[in-house]
Amino acid sequence: MKKLKYIFFIFYLLTFTLPVLAQQQRFPKPEFESGYVQPSTQTPEPRALSLEYFDVLVLLVVLSLATWLAIKKRSRQGILWLSVFTLIYFGFYRNGCICSIGAIQNVALSFADPTYAISLTALLFFILPLAFTLFFGRTFCAGACPLGAIQDVVIIKPISLPKWLNKTLGLIPYIYLSLAVLFAATGTDFIICRYDPFVGIFRMDAKFHMVVLGISFLLMGMFVARPYCRFFCPYSVLLNWMSRFSKWHLSITPAACIQCKLCTNSCPFDAIDYPTNEKEVLKSGLGPKRFLVYALLIPLWIAAGVLVGKQSHTWLSKANPDVYLAELLISNPEIKNDPDNIDVQTFLASGKTMETLVQEAEILRGKFYIGSMIAGGFLGLVIGMTLLNTVVFRKRQDYVPHKGNCFSCGRCMDYCPVEK
Amino acid sequence: MEDKSKSKNRREFIQSGVRLSLALALGSVSGLALSKVVKDDYVWQIDPFECTQCGRCATDCIMSPSAVKCVHAYDLCGYCDLCGGYFKPDANALSTAAENQLCPTAAIERKFIEEPYFEYIINEDLCIGCAKCVEGCTSFGNGSLHLQIIHDICLNCNECSIARVCPSDAIKRVKASEAYHIKGDFSKNPES
Ligand code: SF4
Ligand code: SF4
Ligand code: SF4
Ligand code: SF4
Numbered sequence: 332m333k334k335l336k337y338i339f340f341i342f343y344l345l346t347f348t349l350p351v352l353a354q355q356q357r358f359p360k361p362e363f364e365s366g367y368v369q370p371s372t373q374t375p376e377p378r379a380l381s382l383e384y385f386d387v388l389v390l391l392v393v394l395s396l397a398t399w400l401a402i403k404k405r406s407r408q409g410i411l412w413l414s415v416f417t418l419i420y421f422g423f424y425r426n427g428c429i430c431s432i433g434a435i436q437n438v439a440l441s442f443a444d445p446t447y448a449i450s451l452t453a454l455l456f457f458i459l460p461l462a463f464t465l466f467f468g469r470t471f472c473a474g475a476c477p478l479g480a481i482q483d484v485v486i487i488k489p490i491s492l493p494k495w496l497n498k499t500l501g502l503i504p505y506i507y508l509s510l511a512v513l514f515a516a517t518g519t520d521f522i523i524c525r526y527d528p529f530v531g532i533f534r535m536d537a538k539f540h541m542v543v544l545g546i547s548f549l550l551m552g553m554f555v556a557r558p559y560c561r562f563f564c565p566y567s568v569l570l571n572w573m574s575r576f577s578k579w580h581l582s583i584t585p586a587a588c589i590q591c592k593l594c595t596n597s598c599p600f601d602a603i604d605y606p607t608n609e610k611e612v613l614k615s616g617l618g619p620k621r622f623l624v625y626a627l628l629i630p631l632w633i634a635a636g637v638l639v640g641k642q643s644h645t646w647l648s649k650a651n652p653d654v655y656l657a658e659l660l661i662s663n664p665e666i667k668n669d670p671d672n673i674d675v676q677t678f679l680a681s682g683k684t685m686e687t688l689v690q691e692a693e694i695l696r697g698k699f700y701i702g703s704m705i706a707g708g709f710l711g712l713v714i715g716m717t718l719l720n721t722v723v724f725r726k727r728q729d730y731v732p733h734k735g736n737c738f739s740c741g742r743c744m745d746y747c748p749v750e751k
Numbered sequence: 752m753e754d755k756s757k758s759k760n761r762r763e764f765i766q767s768g769v770r771l772s773l774a775l776a777l778g779s780v781s782g783l784a785l786s787k788v789v790k791d792d793y794v795w796q797i798d799p800f801e802c803t804q805c806g807r808c809a810t811d812c813i814m815s816p817s818a819v820k821c822v823h824a825y826d827l828c829g830y831c832d833l834c835g836g837y838f839k840p841d842a843n844a845l846s847t848a849a850e851n852q853l854c855p856t857a858a859i860e861r862k863f864i865e866e867p868y869f870e871y872i873i874n875e876d877l878c879i880g881c882a883k884c885v886e887g888c889t890s891f892g893n894g895s896l897h898l899q900i901i902h903d904i905c906l907n908c909n910e911c912s913i914a915r916v917c918p919s920d921a922i923k924r925v926k927a928s929e930a931y932h933i934k935g936d937f938s939k940n941p942e943s
Binding site for chain 1: 766767769770773774777780781783784785787788789790791792793794803805806807813814815822823824825826827828829830831864865868870872875892893899901902903905906907908909910912915916918919924927930931933
């Protein structure tokens with residue numbers, strides 16, 4: 332039915348607007364007598380496709396190098412130089428775009444919007460780092476991510492954050508990811524790109540508040556190492572999952588840990604797990620009972636998440652310009668007389684009826700309704716699992732990097748006195 | 752000792768199981784996306800027939816000045832002496848003094864060709880994409896002046912920040928092989 336309407340609309344457009352357009356040639360083109368040749372309109376080509384593929388190649392090479400440096404060569408120096416290269420190439424030369432973090436949205440949109448076809452470059456930028464991480468840990472973060480690189484080079488005096496704070500702030504990326512996917516899938520906005528704090532620095536040009544944001548991230552990053560990576564980056568969620576199950580992850584020691592404790596403070600990101608202190612575990616009284624309670628709570632968390640999502644969908648959907656406009660016109664009809672409101676005036680002049688607008692807005696809101704509930708449920712699950720994790724004790728004898736959180740930066744390796 | 756290696760084995764088994772399923776998930780996501788993938792890249796471009804000259808192109812591009820510039824489709828131009836895109840509608844004298852020009856940056860150069868025709872050339876370095884001339888030309892002239900995203904300036908942001916705020920949704924992703932919608936070569940065609 333909708334399609335039919337659409338066809339009618341096009342038909343209408345064709346029959347009524349084309350003559351109008353044709354009429355626009357109000358003044359016929361003159362016939363020049365002086366042999367005047369009209370200049371041609373300049374249309375400089377966009378960046379060549381081959382260059383886009385070259386970027387993918389560079390990413391592949393950098394990823395492989397970072398992996399080799401972290402796992403085989405075990406060279407922090409090498410990784411450092413590699414991240415400097417990444418910073419210059421993907422950051423300052425490529426202006427921080429295209430980037431794997433933002434590619435999440437392209438993938439989400441390509442699934443949600445049948446008319447949008449993702450470009451091969453964007454897809455590869457999304458997939459390649461994840462595939463590498465699944466086998467080698469987050470070597471992408473170590474050397475191939477421009478956002479990581481810019482934060483890595485400003486670390487001066489990292490402080491260690493308490494565990495509970497790390498865990499709590501570590502929930503933000505999940506929220507960010509859910510919102511980014513929700514907004515991308517509904518065709519509302521690409522928030523990851525819009526609020527990328529460093530892109531303004533890469534481009535050396537941005538709106539004032541984004542510059543402030545970028546600089547404050549860097550300032551904070553001097554003491555709280557890689558704040559964006561740890562507490563915001565939505566891609567880190569996916570990388571974290573992959574890395575936890577990576578086959579060959581970087582290890583602090585090249586051979587066997589001798590418990591010298593020299594590496595304990597070497598990680599600026601609090602990503603080193605200490606051996607389990609069995610006595611303390613017993614003393615804390617966190618037994619199977621707690622585990623059971625927390626496990627049983629998970630469905631409740633999910634339900635709560637769904638509920639919160641449901642409640643907030645109206646509010647979230649206002650981020651969509653169409654929904655916003657429809658709401659504005661309904662709640663505040665006098666706005667039609669405001670000549671300065673460009674959106675309203677354009678809508679009024681467009682000949683689109685209020686009905687179609689409201690209809691479109693309602694469809695969008697429906698998408699938000701479902702999307703917010705899924706996002707809420709997902710977040711509930713994440714919170715439940717995080718809590719559950721606090722009472723699970725894995726037996727560890729040695730000092731090992733936390734596979735999920737470790738960026739494979741290689742700093743800790745230099746502290747280990749064990750020779751190969 | 753035996754016990755330990757057993758539990759280690761079990762852990763490794765679970766790990767590789769999960770790894771396999773993650774790999775499969777990754778594979779199917781890419782496979783699904785791949786079924787729709789296009790080799791051609793996308794760039795952003797303005798549909799000049801949909802643009803309503805709101806002026807946001809000048810203010811909302813992440814580049815300053817904007818990557819959007821006015822282009823001149825000479826094929827459509829009437830070479831008018833009294834150019835609706837060049838002069839302010841209320842210009843008191845038809846002199847080319849700056850206060851009579853619509854363009855805030857005097858980016859349009861007017862050149863005498865032959866009686867009574869004038870050529871109008873946009874100086875891209877000065878143009879800020881404010882669409883004032885476009886509005887003038889569209890309402891009083893042939894509409895040969897119009898806005899386009901100029902691709903050697905545009906950074907091809909993942910999401911164009913003007914597209915997001917364009918009130919008439921005139922900015923869309925187009926194939927990189929057809930990166931411009933110059934009026935005259937490009938007509939509003941119904942299949943798109
Ligand atoms: S490689 Fe070592 S120092 Fe670097 S993030 Fe991992 S655990 Fe921390
Ligand atoms: S934002 Fe849209 S309507 Fe406004 S000038 Fe640019 S293309 Fe035209
Ligand atoms: S009026 Fe605006 S769009 Fe037209 S040439 Fe001048 S700056 Fe460019
Ligand atoms: S894609 Fe980016 S650089 Fe290009 S016109 Fe849009 S905002 Fe400006």
